[in-house]
Amino acid sequence: MVMFWVSLLAISILLYVLLDGVDLGIGILFGWTRGEEQRRAVLSAVAPIWDGNETWLVVTGVILWAAFPVVYATLLSAFYLPLFFMLAGLILRGVAFEFRNKTQRMRWIWDLSFAGGSLIATFMQGVTVGALVEGLQVTKGQYSGGDFGWLTPFAALCGIGLCLGYALLGACWLVKKCDAEVRDRALHQIRIFAVSVLVFLVIVFAYALAEHLPILHRWIDRPYLFVFPAIGAVAAIVLALSILNQNDRWPFYTVAVIFLSAFGTLALSFWPYIIPFVVTIDEAAAPQSSLMFMFWGGVLVFPLMLLYTLISYSVFKGKVGTTGY
Amino acid sequence: MDTTALLLSRIQFAFTISFHIIFPSFTIGLGAWLTVIEALRLATSRPVYRVIFDFWLKIFGVAFGLGVVSGVVMAFQFGTNWSALSKTAGPIQGPLLMYETFTAFALEAGFFGILIFGRSRVPPWFYLFSTAMVALGTTFSAFWIMVNNSWMQVPSGYVIENGVFVPNDWTRIIFNSVVWSRFPHMLLASYLTGAFCVAAAGAWYVLRKKYHAESRIMLRMGLGLAAVLIPIQLFFGHLCGGYVNTYQPSKMAAIEGRWNDEKPASEVLFAWPDVQNRRNLFEIKLPRPFGSLIDSDSLTAGETGLNSIPPENWPPVAIPFFSFRIMVGCGLVMLGLAWLGTYLSFRHHLERNRLLLWPIFLSFPLPFIAILTGWFTAEVGRQPWVVYGVLRTADAMTPFLTTREATISLVMFCAIYAFIFAFGTFYIYRLIRTGPAGKLSETSRLAVPSRPMSLANAGPIHELSRVVAGE
Numbered sequence: 001m002v003m004f005w006v007s008l009l010a011i012s013i014l015l016y017v018l019l020d021g022v023d024l025g026i027g028i029l030f031g032w033t034r035g036e037e038q039r040r041a042v043l044s045a046v047a048p049i050w051d052g053n054e055t056w057l058v059v060t061g062v063i064l065w066a067a068f069p070v071v072y073a074t075l076l077s078a079f080y081l082p083l084f085f086m087l088a089g090l091i092l093r094g095v096a097f098e099f100r101n102k103t104q105r106m107r108w109i110w111d112l113s114f115a116g117g118s119l120i121a122t123f124m125q126g127v128t129v130g131a132l133v134e135g136l137q138v139t140k141g142q143y144s145g146g147d148f149g150w151l152t153p154f155a156a157l158c159g160i161g162l163c164l165g166y167a168l169l170g171a172c173w174l175v176k177k178c179d180a181e182v183r184d185r186a187l188h189q190i191r192i193f194a195v196s197v198l199v200f201l202v203i204v205f206a207y208a209l210a211e212h213l214p215i216l217h218r219w220i221d222r223p224y225l226f227v228f229p230a231i232g233a234v235a236a237i238v239l240a241l242s243i244l245n246q247n248d249r250w251p252f253y254t255v256a257v258i259f260l261s262a263f264g265t266l267a268l269s270f271w272p273y274i275i276p277f278v279v280t281i282d283e284a285a286a287p288q289s290s291l292m293f294m295f296w297g298g299v300l301v302f303p304l305m306l307l308y309t310l311i312s313y314s315v316f317k318g319k320v321g322t323t324g325y
Numbered sequence: 326m327d328t329t330a331l332l333l334s335r336i337q338f339a340f341t342i343s344f345h346i347i348f349p350s351f352t353i354g355l356g357a358w359l360t361v362i363e364a365l366r367l368a369t370s371r372p373v374y375r376v377i378f379d380f381w382l383k384i385f386g387v388a389f390g391l392g393v394v395s396g397v398v399m400a401f402q403f404g405t406n407w408s409a410l411s412k413t414a415g416p417i418q419g420p421l422l423m424y425e426t427f428t429a430f431a432l433e434a435g436f437f438g439i440l441i442f443g444r445s446r447v448p449p450w451f452y453l454f455s456t457a458m459v460a461l462g463t464t465f466s467a468f469w470i471m472v473n474n475s476w477m478q479v480p481s482g483y484v485i486e487n488g489v490f491v492p493n494d495w496t497r498i499i500f501n502s503v504v505w506s507r508f509p510h511m512l513l514a515s516y517l518t519g520a521f522c523v524a525a526a527g528a529w530y531v532l533r534k535k536y537h538a539e540s541r542i543m544l545r546m547g548l549g550l551a552a553v554l555i556p557i558q559l560f561f562g563h564l565c566g567g568y569v570n571t572y573q574p575s576k577m578a579a580i581e582g583r584w585n586d587e588k589p590a591s592e593v594l595f596a597w598p599d600v601q602n603r604r605n606l607f608e609i610k611l612p613r614p615f616g617s618l619i620d621s622d623s624l625t626a627g628e629t630g631l632n633s634i635p636p637e638n639w640p641p642v643a644i645p646f647f648s649f650r651i652m653v654g655c656g657l658v659m660l661g662l663a664w665l666g667t668y669l670s671f672r673h674h675l676e677r678n679r680l681l682l683w684p685i686f687l688s689f690p691l692p693f694i695a696i697l698t699g700w701f702t703a704e705v706g707r708q709p710w711v712v713y714g715v716l717r718t719a720d721a722m723t724p725f726l727t728t729r730e731a732t733i734s735l736v737m738f739c740a741i742y743a744f745i746f747a748f749g750t751f752y753i754y755r756l757i758r759t760g761p762a763g764k765l766s767e768t769s770r771l772a773v774p775s776r777p778m779s780l781a782n783a784g785p786i787h788e789l790s791r792v793v794a795g796e
Binding site for chain 2: 047048049051052054055057058059061062063065066067069070072073074075076077079080081083084085087088090091092094095097098099102103106142143144147286287289290293294297301302304305308309311312315316
């Protein structure tokens, strides 16, 4: 039963990163768009789906709370400020979708809130993951790192890395969904961000080596973990080939695979810990009576959520054109 | 523990949840109403329904967006500020809110995109289905939220093991009289909010002599719906009073401004509760046994007064006392407007009666005020408990939360919410002021050059020509 909820949690996190990563990445790239027509096309590529995408963040949150209350309580209170900054970013990004069409003169405010909000939210997500990888300071089962314990150079580096990663994902989505100038620009951006992400990964790895992060021991203990970076590397090669061949669909899927492999690497390096090296999955699990009650939600309703996601993606499939929906 | 951080956390939760509830209560009602309008359009093919639908859908979009972004905050705030609560009550509250997200959030979000952008991409029946799914999603959401909150009001179906609430009877947690009087109460409140906003907009257009057909449909449907629903709402409100009287004597005593045990009890209508001296100033009350009759449906029942409850278990008396009266007052004014308006519209006098149209137009804040004050009564009245009788609010907070953190987050939320609320209400106001034609002219202008398909859907020719004529 615990494993079942671990899997659903993993699927939700992954879906959130891949789906809302696209929206946030497009938000980050939005700062580089020129002219109303381009902006409209860029926004149309995600406007009907962003809300559903963001839902996976809430899904992740509630699964964590329901199945692993201790983790929910510990992590959310430890990451108090970065989470609220992230939420502020998500709020500014979210209202921009509705508000920018309601005004001409003040449109720049919502363009700014869309781009800025996406950037802040992404950076804070990266920082949170980075701080988690570095290890939370916990004394007697309680976070003891202080208000700004999460703000370390490594965490900040991960924040920047995630911005680059989401921007790459966003650019791939634009190539898939848009035409003409927007697509051409995005194709160019893919090259830039793909190289940047690669450089980032090298730096992070070097940093982890230099700082002797505990996560490295896992890699020495578990050599099979290298399967994931290998998958990522293959995907990167396919990405390069698909760009050279001017293929519009493959870049997105290959970058998704790269994200998948990064996620797999992290998750399995933590295993069996859910808060790295402090709390294990079994220690954190909710009582059996809670997990049993949730089971039907997981078996019957969770697939329905995947179905809604599929339906809304298939209704809005294909290129958006320049006028939007 | 940091008492300033506790106070700030309480203010932050109260502020963010009050801000949030404004939007769902509006969209739950409006979503259901949009479904009815779209069904009527399919059934009758009258173009006026399409105009009304498109118009209110735009307003729905803005309100829904604000509800979504402020709702995501709620999913995190239990963990950030109230981690002791989320750890100990997580095994019960977590699964309930998980079901909320699974059954409601995903449904709403998935079909909302189709509702706003997808009309030209799906068959008409599927569009109606999508509308209904969004409305259903908002309703499910309200249901699970009420189950969760009702458990905090009247905890049941659990045992405490190692300081953790472990559920042992989910049927009791979900199917109990508290949930099933509070959930309809909230749902009806949302429907009334939708109905009054629609009626108020209709009244405004009638007063300004604009949108003849649309305004009359909005006015009559809104008022008619409210006229039927308010009496039912009063009945469910009475049932809610019943649960408070049975399970939460301290809240009941505060609402009633009752200091001493009385058997049978009198009923305080208005007063100024003087907590220091444990008495009411300027009291106007109904004699015995009206208090017992209202609280316990009995002529002889004894009612508890605050004096027989230890003061450390009292809520801040004035807030539930006054907010309850404001809620009831709003309800009675709405009842009067809805009945009078419906009566006159049956006699076809309503549209000429400007003396009634003005108050109907200006009545749109009433349902929002009633919902907010109703929640203040329920939530402040529950204090000092977060899980009534079991866990104190002070013990529910994140133990290491600092005043600095709480200040930063509270200031940030106040700034951002003030900012988006100001713009959001301004945009909604402008949409409503412009009226149904604004939407039509914009779609048609956009639709003509680039998307001939959407022209076919943009409504019959006479509506387009009306736009061209500048109406």
